[in-house]
Amino acid sequence: MDHKTGDKKKAQEEERVRRLSSDLHCEILDLSAGDNIPEGCKRTKKIKTTYPPRVSVETPVTRPVDAAEFMNAASQGKVNVIDVYLADGGNPNAQDELKRTALHRASLEGHTAVVQMLLEKGADINLKDQLGSRAIHCACRGGSLGVVKALKSHGADLNVRDKLYSTPLHVATRTGHTTIVEYLLSCGAKMNSRDREGDTALHDAVRLNRYKIVKLLIAAGADTKIKNHCDYRRE
Known part of the structure; x- marks a missing residue:
């Protein structure tokens, strides 16, 4: 009886050692990133689902746009809204309570496409806001090189001064x-x-x-x- 029990324990120990050796072998193969891993060692991996980046599409504007919405659109870079406002005969040089134009706002926020559109539609590059700043001052404050270049190409004075005599x-x-x-x-x-x-x-x-x-x-x-x-x- 004792002999049989001893043989059984010995068999269990050998089986445990065999499993440990097999597991260790699989780990080594995994770490080495080998392609020829035995079928029994392969582990099921979760496949990550990737999605393409979401593309922002502007919704077509089919209603009239007033001056206030036009000004906000210039700050937010909404070309479609600005296009509708200007196409309906809106004033490209409308000013807010601080005497800033849409060109001032777009220049500050770095919206090059909006700046180009406004300039092509008759926006006055030399209009001053309440502090005497032109669009070029706003562009330099905002830090967009593209906007600065666009204003320069349309004749912006790079040495113009505001009320504090500050240049761009x-x-x-x-x-x-x-x-x-x-x-x-x-x-x-x-x-x-x-x-x-x-x-x-x-x-x-x-x-x-x-x-x-x-x-x-x-x-x-x-x-x-x-x-x-x-x-x-x-x-």
Whole structure:
């Protein structure tokens, strides 16, 4: 009886060792990422279902569009709404309570296609908002190189000033848009223009720790000796 029990235990132990060896063999094969894995070792894997990215399709607009909706569409880049408004004879130069036009709004938000459409439909590139900013100021604040280039190609003045005497270069520098600064400099924008405080773009870049822009301005020949009004008051 004891002999039979011993044989049974021995058989169970051998079977356990065989299973462990088999499992270990399968794990090694899995880790080595081999293609010829024995059928018995293959594990069932869940197949992930992938879906194509959702494409945003603008719904055709079949109703009249008023000026307020037109202005909001410019901020949101809704070309279809703007197209209906302009096709119905809407004023491309309509202004909001801050005297911003749709061109101001689209330029700030970086909607190049909207900016192109507005310019082609008669939007005035030189209209000022309440602070004296033109669309080019808004584009430099928003940081879209595409919009800046579109405005430039339609004759935007790269040295125009707002009520604080800030140029587009001042605005791009303060908002830290290095690519815009580089483009303005390549187009010959005046780098030593001073705002109402006497600050040049270089003053702004140094004050705001815009290290890359400081390097760009100095490399382009910005005058490092110009004093602002604060410097004069210290003397």
